[in-house]
Each structure stands twice: as structure tokens, then as C-alpha cells.
Amino acid sequence: MRAYLDLCQRIIDQGTWVENERTGKRCLTVINADLEYNVGANEFPMITTRKSYFKSAIAEFIGYIRGYDNAADFRKLGTKTWDANANLNDAWLNNSHRKGEDDMGRVYGIQGRAWAKPDGGKIDQLQKIVDNLSNGIDDRAEIMTFYNPGEFHMGCLRPCMHTHNFSLLGDTLYLTSFQRSCDVPLGLNFNQIQVFAFLALMAQITGKKAGMAYHKIVNAHIYEDQLPLMKDVQLKREPLPLPKLNINPDIKTLKDLETWVTMDDFEVEGYQCHDAIKYPFAV
Ligand SMILES: Nc1nc(=O)c2c([nH]1)NC[C@@H]1CN(c3ccc(C(=O)N[C@@H](CCC(=O)O)C(=O)O)cc3)CN21
Numbered sequence: 001m002r003a004y005l006d007l008c009q010r011i012i013d014q015g016t017w018v019e020n021e022r023t024g025k026r027c028l029t030v031i032n033a034d035l036e037y038n039v040g041a042n043e044f045p046m047i048t049t050r051k052s053y054f055k056s057a058i059a060e061f062i063g064y065i066r067g068y069d070n071a072a073d074f075r076k077l078g079t080k081t082w083d084a085n086a087n088l089n090d091a092w093l094n095n096s097h098r099k100g101e102d103d104m105g106r107v108y109g110i111q112g113r114a115w116a117k118p119d120g121g122k123i124d125q126l127q128k129i130v131d132n133l134s135n136g137i138d139d140r141a142e143i144m145t146f147y148n149p150g151e152f153h154m155g156c157l158r159p160c161m162h163t164h165n166f167s168l169l170g171d172t173l174y175l176t177s178f179q180r181s182c183d184v185p186l187g188l189n190f191n192q193i194q195v196f197a198f199l200a201l202m203a204q205i206t207g208k209k210a211g212m213a214y215h216k217i218v219n220a221h222i223y224e225d226q227l228p229l230m231k232d233v234q235l236k237r238e239p240l241p242l243p244k245l246n247i248n249p250d251i252k253t254l255k256d257l258e259t260w261v262t263m264d265d266f267e268v269e270g271y272q273c274h275d276a277i278k279y280p281f282a283v
């Protein structure tokens with residue numbers, strides 16, 4: 001994907017060094033990046049300039065859809081991506097709201113499926129969107145947001161890709177996703193896949209055609225210890241043609257996603273890639 005590599009190159013050419021207190025690592029940073037993915041044409045934006053683990057990325061997102069708040073549940077689905085934030089970050093380990101091993105607190109899925117109302121009860125943001133879209137309704141607020149500042153102190157991390165806004169034009173479904181903070185070597189590789197798969201799945205379960213997905217990023221960064229691998233290895237490689245994502249057509253409802261779907265229900269077709277690169281991860 002040329003757009004991904006262009007963003008990496010832009011960070012290297014034009015980025016500003018920013019100290020990050022949370023991780024204790026400096027980041028080379030740019031502000032504002034717009035990516036778009038043609039979901040209708042099934043141009044799956046899986047990174048080809050290194051080996052990408054698409055099942056892990058999709059598992060993470062299905063975990064959000066299911067409202068998971070525990071790294072063990074994510075592991076069962078097929079991803080270890082929440083292990084470090086749930087169990088290795090000192091600020092979270094010492095937080096009185098942490099309920100024990102693997103607890104992530106009130107992040108992502110909890111906000112998306114069970115947002116706590118101040119007057120009691122919960123809001124299931126995703127169910128409302130699915131119901132509306134299935135009935136051909138776009139009320140211009142088909143929004144699932146994980147961004148709940150009133151509960152940041154009760155979670156291990158503030159959501160990065162925090163808001164997903166669906167739109168319906170005729171019978172074509174669009175998605176605009178907003179990300180406040182983006183670890184370009186590691187996180188973006190996953191987030192591109194997630195934005196694409198979210199639109200593809202929502203189109204499938206609401207009976208609509210998938211259109212474009214628009215991915216808007218504010219702070220896009222490369223951590224200092226990731227920079228040599230990006231500059232000297234990944235950016236020296238030529239991108240290969242994009243693969244296709246095949247989703248089991250038996251997935252027809254939100255209930256299906258919540259109950260029986262596994263990573264075996266997702267396949268990539270025609271994925272060619274360069275060798276794996278292991279980027280350091282900042283906790
Ligand atoms: N610093 C940081 N960057 C992130 O991208 C990130 C966080 N923290 N915390 C929350 C989630 C967790 N995410 C993660 C966590 C780990 C990988 C990772 O290790 N990826 C490897 C191996 C993947 C695998 O084997 O499944 C990779 O090479 O992509 C990716 C995204 C994305 N988010």
C-alpha cells in the first residue's frame with residue numbers, strides 16, 4: 001500500500017520529535033493523515049512490505065464488538081495484543097479500579113456496547129446502528145464512540161481509534177473512523193485491517209453494499225526504537241499487490257458475531273509479503 005509507505009516516509013522527512021511521558025519513549029510525529037480503503041472493490045489494505053497478522057487484528061476488533069474487557073477473552077479469540085496493556089503497565093497495575101489479572105477496565109468494547117448512563121442503565125451503541133441501518137435508516141448520527149473521558153481513570157488505556165461513524169447513501173454503506181493517536185509501524189498495520197473489516201462486516205449483516213472506508217488520523221508517530229527498522233528495512237521494500245478478504249457468508253447478524261464467529265471465518269486470498277519485521281512495542 002503506497003499510502004501507508006508515504007505516511008511512514010512523511011514522518012521521517014517532516015516529523016517532529018515529541019517526548020511521551022506515558023511510555024517514556026520519544027516519538028517522531030506528524031499531525032493529520034487521511035487514508036481510504038475501497039471495501040466495495042475488496043482492496044484489503046493488508047501491509048505487504050512485512051508479514052502482517054490479519055487474524056490477530058480482526059480478533060481484536062471482534063473482541064470490541066463483543067464488549068470484551070479482559071485480555072484473556074481476547075487471547076481465546078486469537079490475539080495477545082491486550083496482554084501488555086492489561087498486565088504490564090505500572091500505572092494500571094496500581095490503579096484501584098483494576099479487577100485483577102487481564103482486566104482492561106472500562107475501555108473500547110464496554111463503551112461501545114454498555115455505555116453507562118448517568119441516570120442508570122446502559123446504552124448499546126452498536127445495536128442501535130445495526131437496527132437503523134438494517135431498516136435503511138441513517139439518522140446522521142450512526143456513531144459508535146469509545147471515547148468516554150468520564151471513565152478514562154477506570155481503564156488501562158484511552159481508546160486510540162475512538163469513533164466509527166456509518167453513513168448510508170441509497171443501499172451503499174460508508175464508514176468514517178477517527179483515530180487520535182497512531183503507532184504507525186505496529187498499530188496502523190492493525191487499524192487499517194480493522195476499519196476495512198468493520199465496514200465489510202456491517203454491510204454484510206445489515207444487507208447493504210459496502211462502499212468506501214475513510215480513516216482519519218490525528219497524531220501519527222514512530223517510536224524512536226522503531227525508527228531504524230522502518231528507515232533501513234521496511235521503507236527499502238516495494239509494496240506488492242493487495243489481497244482480498246473473504247468473510248464467511250453465513251455471518252448474517254450481530255448475534256452471529258457475538259456468539260459463534262471465530263477467526264476461521266476470515267480468509268485472505270492472494271496475500272504476498274516481504275519477510276516479517278519485529279518492531280519494539282511501547283507499553
Ligand atoms: N504502543 C502501542 N502501540 C499499539 O499499536 C497499541 C498499543 N500500544 N496498545 C493497545 C493496542 C494493542 N495493539 C497492538 C499490540 C501488539 C501488536 C503486535 O505485537 N503486533 C506484532 C505481532 C502480531 C501477532 O503476532 O499477532 C506485529 O508484528 O504486527 C500490534 C498491535 C495496538 N495498540
Ligand SMILES: O=c1ccn([C@H]2C[C@H](O)[C@@H](COP(=O)(O)O)O2)c(=O)[nH]1
Pocket residue numbers: 022157158160161181182183184186187188191
Ligand atoms: O488501536 C490502536 C491502539 C493503540 N495505538 C497506539 C498509539 C499509541 O502509540 C499508543 C497509545 O498511547 P497513548 O499515550 O494513549 O496515545 O497505542 C494504535 O496505534 N492503535
